[in-house]
Amino acid sequence: MHDAHPPRNVSAKSLEDAGQWLLDLQASPERFDEFDRWLHASDDHFEAWAQVSRVLHALEQLPPTTQQQWPRPARRRLPLLAAACISALAVCAALVFNPGWRADYSTATAETREVTLSDGSRLTLAPRSAINVSIDGAQREVTLVRGEVFFDVVHDAQKPFEVRSNDAVIRVLGTAFDVARAENGLAVEVRDGTVGVNKQYRLTAGQRLWIDRQSGVGTQSSVAPTEVAGWINGTQFFENASVAQVVEQLDRYQRGWIVIKDPALANKRVTGLYDMRDTRRALQALVAPIGGEVSAYSPLLIVIGNTTSATEK
Template identity: 80%
Template sequence: MHDAHLSRTVSAQSLEDAGQWLLDLQTQPERFEDFDRWLHSDDEHFEAWAQVNRTWDTLGKQPATTQRHWPRRARLPLLAAACVSALAVCATLALSPGWRADYSTGTAQTREVTLADGSRLTLAPQSAVNVRFNESQREVTLLQGEVFFDVVHDAKKPFEVRSEDAVIRVLGTAFDVARRTTGLSVEVRDGTVGVNGQYRLAAGQRVWIDRQSGLGTPSTVVPAEVAGWINGAQFFENVSVAQVVEQLDRYQRGWIVIQDPALANKRVTGLYDMRDTQRALQALVAPIGGEVRQYSPLLTVIGSKKTVAEK
């Protein structure tokens, strides 16, 4: 690949195109080959791509809620293409669940919160919750991401976790709740958890609630592996590559694009170090014929070896 770090002047059009590609690839990964052709069609495009990435990376060091869900436009002005538009920052703040949350985390950040009753929450990266405690209720709403709950027992005041997919009710227990793109997972380390009034989970049990159908799929899990992400490593069993990538994406700025849909749907089982996303991605896809390439610190592309081969 060309050296994209040489300092040189580039045209406003190239900067605008680079900014548009940075946004488009997040929602249209199937256009990666078009992007790759654009990138290699002119040496100036490499420098434009590098400049836009460096500027975006600078914005990425802002608080967590400024990093995702940027508004897309058909044609961005130069400043927006260079990712320094103050309006874009404000729009991101307004749209992000973390902006309205009582507690939230950013990329690769975890956070432990002790509630008024002594219960503890550990938030995974890019997670957000609201808390409502009063004389008659203990309630936490999971807005996004994943949280491990260690709940103090109180028979007179049940503890509830709510999300768009489920209502989880406990008295005192330790369990993990994760909102994914396609549904919600509940895993129990200790005690008993009720989910949607239909499932009663004991230690070592879990249930997946599919968002589209609303149906639950119970299974088992080793209790010690529940919320393993707190210590850096997370075990995945018979999940799609896309599900693992969705988790890893929370541990680095920018995006991980899966170019090959067939690869995204392949099922895997393994233990991955969430603190080293590039190494984890290599371990994830290499055994199934995939390859990982970084086009910048903000864009990692995964595909089969034939689809990501050098042009």
């Protein structure tokens, strides 16, 4: 079906700038105010941003699975094709720095996946997660490359089950637990059984461990066993988590990027139960009580800012 309102022509420079902003905002969200000034500088910029966003959104509906399928930039075309190529460049950049494409098992945005290993253990991968698996006569080992996984491990006293992520080693004989790898640390939550982490910590059902990536310090707390891996059913409970931590989780269910303009807002602590399947509603519920607001600049860019600063602008 053809678009009833075909995009108007825009300059190649505006299209190139819009494509570059897609890359820059992902790498440096603190540059949002600079992007905002560029966007409002001319109608040409608005139209270029809209075209690039639409094409990239369409490309993300069909994620490539091998390097040979990656879209490649070709600028010797008409402006609309230029927008598509610049958008494809953004997809390529994401794939190059995305370890998921070369993992044994992985998931895309808003996708979960159940995997049964050869020993009978069952794993559930959260969105944007990836693992490598090594199971043979001598070992049972899973490397968490990124994201979050719930493990329901078959008991085998002769062959412990290990999960590795960065410098953390989680060791069990047979139990049910969740491991989440975040930008600033690693979380382990136990639903059933006993879990050892780095030979320093021993967790039982209803216990949670957070290991800060920068300091390496571990902090233990309690969690209701029924709330462990609640995301499998679509909701997730956060207790005394930063806004940035919650947004990082919600971002796995949102195509594109979520930008937090104010670092102070990002660091505020919250407690609540959020529906991961409705990103926009969850973000509103997250920031509205603490003076934040949610704005969408395109299907690919959601911005969280302070209500007061938005009013003064």
